[in-house]
Amino acid sequence: MYTDLNTILDDAAKNHYAVIACSPINLEIGRAIITAATEADAPIILLLGQNMMKQHAKAELIIPMVKIMAEASPVPIATCLDHGSSYERVTYAFRNGFSSIMFDGSVRPYEENVQMTTQVVQLCHTHGLGVEGELGHVGQAAQGDGRDASLYTDPKQAKDFVDRTGVDCLAIAVGTAHGEYPKGFVPHINFDRIREIKGITNGMPLALHGGSGSGDENIIKAVEAGINKVNVVTDVFNEARDYLAKTLATNPRTPYLELIMGMEQAAKHLVSHWIGLTNSAGQASHFARLNMMDKLAVMETTGKSE
Numbered sequence: 001m002y003t004d005l006n007t008i009l010d011d012a013a014k015n016h017y018a019v020i021a022c023s024p025i026n027l028e029i030g031r032a033i034i035t036a037a038t039e040a041d042a043p044i045i046l047l048l049g050q051n052m053m054k055q056h057a058k059a060e061l062i063i064p065m066v067k068i069m070a071e072a073s074p075v076p077i078a079t080c081l082d083h084g085s086s087y088e089r090v091t092y093a094f095r096n097g098f099s100s101i102m103f104d105g106s107v108r109p110y111e112e113n114v115q116m117t118t119q120v121v122q123l124c125h126t127h128g129l130g131v132e133g134e135l136g137h138v139g140q141a142a143q144g145d146g147r148d149a150s151l152y153t154d155p156k157q158a159k160d161f162v163d164r165t166g167v168d169c170l171a172i173a174v175g176t177a178h179g180e181y182p183k184g185f186v187p188h189i190n191f192d193r194i195r196e197i198k199g200i201t202n203g204m205p206l207a208l209h210g211g212s213g214s215g216d217e218n219i220i221k222a223v224e225a226g227i228n229k230v231n232v233v234t235d236v237f238n239e240a241r242d243y244l245a246k247t248l249a250t251n252p253r254t255p256y257l258e259l260i261m262g263m264e265q266a267a268k269h270l271v272s273h274w275i276g277l278t279n280s281a282g283q284a285s286h287f288a289r290l291n292m293m294d295k296l297a298v299m300e301t302t303g304k305s306e
Helices: 005-015 027-040 050-055 059-071 087-095 110-126 155-165 191-200 216-225 234-250 256-277 285-302
Strands: 019-022 044-049 077-084 100-103 130-135 169-172 206-208 227-231
Touching: 005 019, 005 077, 005 130, 005 227, 005 285, 019 256, 027 044, 027 059, 027 234, 027 256, 044 050, 044 059, 050 077, 059 077, 077 087, 077 130, 087 100, 087 110, 100 110, 110 130, 110 155, 130 155, 155 169, 155 191, 169 191, 169 227, 191 206, 191 216, 216 227, 216 256, 234 256
Parallel strands: 019 044, 019 227, 044 077, 077 100, 100 130, 130 169, 169 206, 206 227
Antiparallel strands: none
């Protein structure tokens, strides 16, 4: 079921769970994500970052592929541009069939972030696309950004940002960072800050970027505090990579087809684990009921049955 960010995250916020968002960098990883979600009866979000698309996974190829798989699945699946930083990248994603946009103006001065995000929202809402904005700066794990509390999202500013821009989801900085943390490091997440932002923005969907390596207990608590979208990219990629390395170390002549099939299964197992952490397993049943109610409403209005 191919849908949009709003449909998925509005339900997640209403029912107090989170949806994981992963990157379908190729056929195998895309299928791993969608298969894990389908088996768990969980909604899912498929991300492609602008740098990923420049380096490897062009939207012209990936989006039609994942849309075909999404439309064949009974669970709700959205696609989302991740960290679009310019109108050029937003319109590129728009032209190539993304159902949602994440615009990241977090490195810009506050008023410029508000202005640019507002313009993206106005463009996307006109065409039925949901928009995620970012306030505070998540940054990179390798640079220690997640440990810099000065980059955290300010709750009062978050309310102003949401009110003025009209975003449908807000990515917040509360202690996590993108990429891979140093070995043995587990970030400290400010759960009180999540709860405060959740309350002051009237319960709107909140996104946690940099979920990879953050620790199972931290993720469970973050969802309990009010997070509704958790980005998990590095962990999924690393799981597939580690399977490949281990297999080739044991048998360097393993057939290529066997390798990529094994990498897909490894990624699927990891995605399934994250679905469990975010309490999204079984939540797709809400959407099935809503679809049936929509059909009944049409039948009552028209007096026709399908």
